[in-house]
Amino acid sequence: MKQPYYDSILLIERLHRHFLEVLKVELDRQGVQDINNVQSLILYNIGEDELTVGELTARGYYLGSNVSYNVKKMHENGYLTQERSAHDRRSVRVRLSEKGIALRDKINTLFERQVGALGEAGLSADELNKANELMRKLERFWTSALDYTNYPASSAA
Structure with missing residues (x-):
């Protein structure tokens, strides 16, 4: 069990890096130089x-410090607009600018092309659903590992 578990960890990380590289290549093809793949x-x-920014972090996709930096850079490069919350002046809300919407549309087109090619690559919706179910189970396992009251005790005491 140890080796398949470790192999899964490495594969998940490698898949994420490969996907980010696909985004980088697409940005390069589009001539987009002022935003990175992340x-x-x-x-x-x-x-x-x-x-x-807090809501982006809470969604669980990104680390807080990285989100703040990346949001700042995207705002500086015109992809996001920022507005102070009327209710909490400390809070800044972000949304896509016209430039951001245009780039999102280009990325969406990439995803649509990829979805169209999945069948040709021998991948079905059922296989992807099963893979997603497995990854959600791993996510729940790792989340429970953070709750030390429910985490199995180490045998090396």
Whole structure:
């Protein structure tokens, strides 16, 4: 069990890096030089929403310090607009600018092309659903590992 578990951890990390490389290549093809692949993924996930940096972090996609830096860079490069919350002046809400929406549309087109090619690559919706179910189980396992009251005791005491 140890080796398959470890192999899964390595594969998940490697898949994430490969996906980010796919985004980087697409940005290069589009001639987009003022945003990186991680920032473009954050931008895509913001979508039509208006969120705070805290809400982006709470979604579990990103580390807090990285989100703040990346949001700042995307704002500086015109992909996001920022507005202070009327209710809490300490809170800043972000949403996509016109430039951000245009890039999100390009990324969406990439995803649509990839979805169209999945069948040709021998991947079915059922297989992806099963893989997603497995990854959600791992996510729940790792989340429970953070709750030390429910985590199995170590045999090396």
